[in-house]
Amino acid sequence: MRVLGGEPVDIRVEDGLIAEIGPGLTGGAGAEVVDGGGAIALPGLVDLHTHLREPGREDAETVLTGTQAAARGGYTAVHAMANTSPVADTAGVVEQVWRLGREHGHCDVQPVGAVTVGLEGRQLAELGAMADSAAQVRVFSDDGKCVSDAVLMRRALEYVKAFDGVVAQHAQEPRLTEGAQMNEGVVSGRLGLTGWPAVAEEAVIARDCLLAAHVGSRLHVCHVSTAGSVEIIRWAKSKGWNVTAEVTPHHLLLTDDLVEDSPVGAYNPIYKVNPPLRTRADVEALRAALADGTIDVVATDHAPHPVEDKETEWSAAAMGMIGLETALSVVQEAMVDTGLLDWAGVADRMSAAPARIGRLPGHGRPLAAGAPANITLYDPSARTPVDPAAYASKSRNTPYEGMTLPGRVVATFLRGTPTVLEGKLT
Secondary structure: OEEOOOOEOEEEEEOOEEEEEEOOOOOOOOOOOOOOOOOEEEEOEEEEEEOOOOOOOOOOOOHHHHHHHHHHOOEEEEEEOOOOOOOOOOHHHHHHHHHHHHHHOOOEEEEOEOOEHHHOOOOEOOHHHHHHOOOOOOEEOOOOOOOOOHHHHHHHHHHHHHHOOEEEEOOOOHHHHOOOOEEOOHHHHHHOOOEEOHHHHHHHHHHHHHHHHHHOOOEEEOOOOOHHHHHHHHHHHHOOOOEEEEEOHHHHHOOHHHHOOOOOOOOOHHHOOOOOOOOHHHHHHHHHHHHHOOOOEEOOOEOOOOHHHHOOOHHHOOOOEOOOOOHHHHHHHHHHOOOOOOHHHHHHHHHHHHHHHOOOOOOOOOOOOOOEOOEEEEEEEEEEEOOHHHOOOOOOOOOOOOOEEEEEEEEEEEOOEEEEEOOEEO
C-alpha cells in the first residue's frame, strides 16, 4: 500500500495502534495479513455532516445502516445531525444516539446537538447539558433550518465558548427562500420553479462571520454552495476570524441544469437538495476554494429518504441526497483527477480538518507509529458503476445512479479492526 500515494510500505498494527510503518515488515505468529496491493492508505475519513435519521425516521436510515454505509465509504467517524424525531436538543437524546453508535460499531458516531429547542429558532437548547453529557457534544447545528434570529445566533456563539464548541450554521435566509424549489437563475426561469437565490445564503454567512468575530467564537458554515459565499468566507479568514466551512461532494460535481436536462429526464427530484445545485461558475469557485483552503472540509450531508418521499412530483419531494458511499470517488473525480488536490490534500480535507473542527482527537491523525489505526485503503485506478441497490444505506436517493465513478474503497479499519475488507462489510 502507499501512504498518501507515496512509495509502497507495510503498516503493522497492534492493540488498535499503528506500531510501525516501513517496507518489508512482518507480523508475529498468528498475525492477520491484509494485502493492500497498490492501494492508497489514508487516515480514516471523518464526516462533519451526516443524517442518520434515528431516532424517529428509521424507515429512511438507522444508526446501523448509516454507519455501515460510512464504513463502506472509508469513514471511521461521522457527526450525526440533530434533526431527528425527537430532535437531539437534550442530553438524553444525544446520549441515545451516541450509545447506538457504540453498540453498532461500524464507525464512531459523534452526535451534533441542536442550537434551538425543537429546531424552532425561538430559544436555545440545553447546550451546556449536551456538552457535559456522555456524548461530549461540541458541534451544534439546527441544520435543515437556519438560526435566522441574529440575537439568538449571537447568544449561541457566546454560550459555546465556555466549552470550546462550534455553531454550524445552515445559511438560508427564510424570507428569501419561501417556496424555493431550486437555484434561482436561467434554468429555474425556464422551468417555472421558484428560485433559491444565492444571496439568501451569502447574507446569513456575512452576518454570522461578523457575529463570530464580535464575540470571539467559532463559526462553521455548512454546505457552502455559491461563489459569493466563498468570497465572504475568504474575507473573514483574511481577518483572522475563527470561521471554517464545508462543501459537499455533489456541489463539487453537479449543476442546476440537471434539473432540466439529465439522463433521467427533467424535473427528477433526485436532484432536489438544500442548498440547491448551483451553476458551473459556482462549482468552479467551490473547487478552487477547497483547493486553496478557503473551504476547510468536504462533508457529505448524507440525507437519506425513503422511496415514497423522493419518487413523487418535484414540488412535493423531499430535499436531499445520500453520499457516504460515493464521497471519496466524487472528490477524486472533481479534485484529484483534475489536479486540484493531491492525496495529502484529500486526507486533510476529509479526515484531519473535520476531526479538528469536530474535536475528535482520536481521528484525523497522520498515519504514523503510535497513532490510532484508523485507516482507509483506496484503489484510485478502479472504475465503479453506481448501483444504489448494492449500497449499505437503507435509502437509494443517489444522483449518481447509472454513472461510473473512479476509485473504490478496498478496506476500512477502525482502531485496527476491519469494518470493510475487499469492499465488503465484515
